[in-house]
Each structure stands twice: as C-alpha cells, then as structure tokens.
Amino acid sequence: MSNIIVAQSGGPTSAINASLIGVVRAARECDSYDKIFGALHGISGVINEDFMELTDTEEELIMRTPASYLGSCRVKLPEVAPGNETFTRLFEVFKKYDIGAFFYIGGNDSMDTVDKLSKYAKLIGSDVRFAGVPKTIDNDLVNIDHTPGYGSAAKFIASTMLEIGYDTAVYEAPCVTIVEIMGRNAGWLTAAAALARNDTNPTPQLIYLPEVTHSEDEFIDDVKKVLEKTNNVVVAVSEGLKNKQGQYMTASTAREDKFGHAQLSGVGKYLETVVRDRLGIKCRSVELNILQRCAGHISSKTDLLEAEGLGWFAVEKTIEGYTGFMASIKRVDSEYSEADDNYAVSFYMVELDSIANKERCVPREWINEAGNDVTTEIVDYIMPLIQGELQPVYKDGLPLYASIPHLVPRS
C-alpha cells in the first residue's frame, strides 16, 4: 500500500481542519493507503519534506479547531513544463515517501496548484493521484453550491450582526453603525448579515454588496430614508464596494497581493466619515476583520460536517482511480433524501481547470433593484448553511482547541 500526503493552503477558516479530519478518517478506514503524512505549511512542506504523521491524532478536537492545523502558505507553482525544477523536486519527494495520492485543502489558488500537479503527473507518466478539497469563507468558487468555511463565517457574521443590532439600539439619539465585512469582490459574506433580522431586530436596514456599484449620494440618501423611521441605523458593507467609476471606495489604500488580488480595507472608515461630514450625526464603523474566519467557538455544524464529508469523498475517489479533480457540493432534492428542512447535498467531482482563476459573484437578481439590500432568495440559500452547533467544549473558561504543531514557538 502507498502513503498519502495532505496539506492546507490559503487563508484560515473554521472548517478547513474538518476537511483534514475527513481525509485522515477516510484514508484510515478505507484500508487502501498506509501512512498519512501531513505536510506543514502547504506545498512548501512537501518541498522541504516537513511532514508529521497523522495516524493517531486528537480528531474530535482538531475538527473544531479554527485556522490551519498544518499551517498554510501562499506559494504559486510555476507553469507546467518538462524538467521544471520545482515539479522535479516535488515528484522526487512523492517517490521517496511512496506517495499514492496528494490532497490539497484550499481555495482558488490551491486548486491551481492541484491542477498543475496533476498535469505534470500526466506529462511524466506518474501515477500519483491529486485531489483538491475546497475551502474559502468568501464562497466565490465556481462549480460548487457553496464552499466549506462559508457557513461558519456566515453564522458568525449573522450572530454578530444580531448582537450589534441589540447593542446599537440602546440609545435614543440618532446613530449610524457601519459594519465592514470581508469577501473581496463577492458579496456572499455580507449578504449573511440579512439573517440577523427578525421580528424585533430590523437591522441591518441597508446591505451593500460589491456586485453593484454605488455612489456617495445614493448612500447618503439611503441612510436618510432609514433615519426617517428609526434613529438606529446599521449598515452592512462589503470590503470590496466600488463606486460608479468601478474604483474601490477606498481606492487610495488598494494594494495587490502576489496573486494579483487587490488588498482591500477601509470602506467602513470611509463611509463613517461620509456620514459624519454630510449628516452631522454620530457614526461608528466596525470591521469584523479576521474574527469572521477564525471564530471556531461559533462554527456551523452543517459546515463542519460537509467539510469533513468532502475530504472523505476526495479520498474515496482517488482510491477508485480518479485524479485531477476538486471535490464539490451540489444541493439535491431533499424529497429523495433523509434530510430535514428541504436541504440536502451530495458530493461530486469537478474539473480543476474549470475552477482556477474564476470568481463567482452573487447573481444580480439576488440583490434588490436599488442595490441596497438582498432578496429573500439569498436568505433561503444561506439559511441551511449556518444551521447546527457542535456541543461546546471549554477549558478554564476558553474554547478548547487542538495543540497546533506549528504554533510551538522556536526555542
């Protein structure tokens, strides 16, 4: 029997370790692979032979631990070409450790890595199999109903927006609160703010996604209209909000990371200033920041179980002989399943090159005509993804998480 390598890449989520456990459990149970190597810090860990064996791990604890148990990296592989140094090195390592399959849990860029590895394998006639297990809180991958990590982030965002609604409503004086939410050019995360509304909590009254361009004047008009009905206005805005000219509403701070994605920040602070200057009322901005991707204490159970299931599915498919695919999720008709609440999913394989370097945005018809709110369709879409909670485990008053190998400080 050959061995496997599993690694994690890209930004942290609350569900990425559930996929890791899915891979580990399937590899152990399916009895087709021998050793399970975890590569530390993504593909770099393979290059550097920085491995740990995952045969006997605290699975339940790792499952609920946020961020990346194995660490992450932001390495982009070169284009596939015969004799390329990086690929030669990687396949040397695969041979040395008798690797039968490699599983990469990550986002868009990680799927690009898996795609290149499987293409190089084909080029040199290697029989190592390659599978991608998706994750991203942004939910912006194509060819998947929703991505692992999104449901937990959406649950944190909706819960926090509900609590912010309670917090901001205590005073009678007019006040505007702007909450800036992640998601780059896709509004999926920001749309989750709509789930905070209920019979008594009307906030957020305004939701701005980056799929529609906006102007300062329209924004101020929107806020004024809400102020006619209530003194407590809460606004959810995507970090990637653009003006009518298509520029980020904080264009001055735009930078690019090494994949050419713009680094966004500051639309909340910008709109805070606009409200204060033009309406002369109290305004604060809140940036949910990295909390929305690492709040493991309020993960969605649905999200974690699906993430685990996808890891398991990827392993099964490599055993069946498949390679060069991403494990994906589709919603299926729950009439034919045992699931409650009209929600059920099944897993399937999609081609890697249909994923890489594409971005899935919120459909225009799921945003209202004025572009300042979402429709019920997207609420119905998100609702099942945030359902369920793990039984909380606390130690000394804090959530209990697994000890992370790469967190141990250098001595």
Added chain:
Amino acid sequence: MSNIIVAQSGGPTSAINASLIGVVRAARECDSYDKIFGALHGISGVINEDFMELTDTEEELIMRTPASYLGSCRVKLPEVAPGNETFTRLFEVFKKYDIGAFFYIGGNDSMDTVDKLSKYAKLIGSDVRFAGVPKTIDNDLVNIDHTPGYGSAAKFIASTMLEIGYDTAVYEAPCVTIVEIMGRNAGWLTAAAALARNDTNPTPQLIYLPEVTHSEDEFIDDVKKVLEKTNNVVVAVSEGLKNKQGQYMTASTAREDKFGHAQLSGVGKYLETVVRDRLGIKCRSVELNILQRCAGHISSKTDLLEAEGLGWFAVEKTIEGYTGFMASIKRVDSEYSEADDNYAVSFYMVELDSIANKERCVPREWINEAGNDVTTEIVDYIMPLIQGELQPVYKDGLPLYASIPHLVPRS
C-alpha cells in the same frame, strides 16, 4: 405595598440584563413590593413615564440577552438643589406610581444619578429608597472587586485572542497583528488578552496597558525582540495608550463625550502604520470594538450569576430600609465558603459618593517592569471571572435572545 422602578443606563454589556432579572426576581419573591415597572431608556423613562410592567417576563431569555433590555440613556442629572425642576418632576412621578424604591443598573455616571436622587430624597424628606447596581465592561469602578459585565467581556477577549493566535500563525512569513481593546484609561480588558496564552499558543507576546506611558521607539524595540524568536507577533493594546508626554497615541482624533471623557479610537491603526513604516513587514490591526461588550453568545456564567445576585441583593437591602448605596462585590476566603477553586464572593453595600467620578486603574505592580506585559497576579485575578458558560440556546442557527421592547421599529 408600594411599587418599584428599575432602569438601565450607560453602555451595553452582556450582564446588565442579568442584574435586571435579579431585581425582578427578588422583588417578586420577597413579597414586599407590588408592581415592578421597567423605565425605558434610563432615567428619561421615569421623567417621561415611559414604563413597562416586568411582572411576567421571559426571565431565562432576558438573562442571556446582551445590551439593555430596557434601553439606555446618557442623561446627567443637575446638582441637587431645593425646588429643582428635574428632581421635582422625578419625585412627582415616584409619588404618582407609588414607588417605594428605585434601582439603577449602570456605571460610574449612573451611580452619580442614584447618589443625587438619594440626596434629594433626604432633602425633601421622601422615603423612596435608591440603590445602584453596578455594571461596566471597563472594570474601572472603585470600591468593588470587579464589575458585572467585565467577566463576559474578558471571556470574549481571551477567546478571541486565542482564535486570533491560531489564525495569525498559519503563515511562515513575518507578520505583526495589533489588537486594539477597549477600557478607556484602565487596562483591565486588555490584560484579559493574557489569558489566551497556553502551552502551544504564545500570543499575544506583548500587552500594553494605558497605566504605563510608552514611546514609539520602545514599542518597535519590543516588536523586534519578539521577531527574533518567532515570525508571528500578536500585540494587545489598550485604546487609551499614552505616550511619554501623556498624550493619547492617537491624540489627533481625541474628542470628548458629554461627561468629559475623551472618545478614543485608532491606536491600533496608528501602531500598524508605525510597524509597516519602520520595520517594513506585513502588519494588520484588529479593533475588537463593540463586539467585546455585546457578544452574548459567549458570556461568562460566573459574571451573569453575580450580576443577577447583585440585583437581588440591592432589592433585599432596600426592604431592610437601606437607601443611597451601591451593591458591591468582594472576594472572600473560600475556605469558609462552598465554592470551588478558591474563588468566592460576597455582596455588601458601599457609599455612592465614594464611587462617582473615580476611576480604578490596574495597579503598577500587576504590570511588568518594562511595561509591555502583565504579571501572573492579574491573570489569577481575572481567571475565575471568565469561568462557566450558559447552556447555549440557538434558533435557526443564531443565538436566541429576548425580544427587546425598544427594538420594535416605529411604524
């Protein structure tokens, strides 16, 4: 039997509604008072006769609901003087509703209100009794071991810092993360960040409280020293950090609220810029913002039970004939109590004018000599306050909270 009024004032906390329930339960059980009126939006609700009866409420749900069930206000009463219009009006209302006692749940400024009301009562020979029930996440009241609301905020901060430690450690590249924490001129909340450290999580490595002044140079030297050992630096800073000249490290944005407290924001962003400019490495800042005072889904059970107990205690003492006091908490020797873990408290009364307009800061000896960390004494002090969790109650994937009367939108 006479009736009572209870009201809430000041900023939201996760425990202020537990004190409300304590008052309600005691007033009902003690059989000395008849009706329980909740005044909406603090003392303004009394002036405006904006009352709701609290006889039959969803107590368990209100107990766990963050922010103020009855709404809040920021009204400062005038100085006590015979015939003053505001006081005359207030005591008219007390008479009209046959009020035997008034309970005000709030912070420093609210205690000032209770103090003035009890002094005016003495002046005019009224037998209405007045009691203050403290709350503030800042933990900066004097004559109390710790304030209700602080334990829950500290639990959120420590949990979030732990999750941020996991999140920021995933990459190998050098990165500094600055986390800005509330607390005005007192470092109690920021000190709670130290509780996030454990065997594998060394972060935050640096903790700066406002009780010690700092310089940019010292800060950069501190960060450099940590970078010699690890690439992942997390820094906890108080919003009220001051430089050697005693100015807020974001002096340019300092404003004052109507009580003369400076409005602080931005030390995190400021230090982020300093790190990026002077060290040329990746740096982000995270502002925990209002989330730290309203995260009801991760409240400390110890905090909520003590908050409830203080409300109950205040009612009992007015029945015994006391007036013009604040219900306070002291730690007692647990050898003589049934409590575990060497932690036990008892309640007692303190004079209101010993509280108002005073600020309790972290003792210098609980901060290390270099002023960039806290000592174990403060960790031991905070630890019992964050212990215990309520059994979580979720509905449709979100924490279930009580419907708030003042949250219902105007039609």
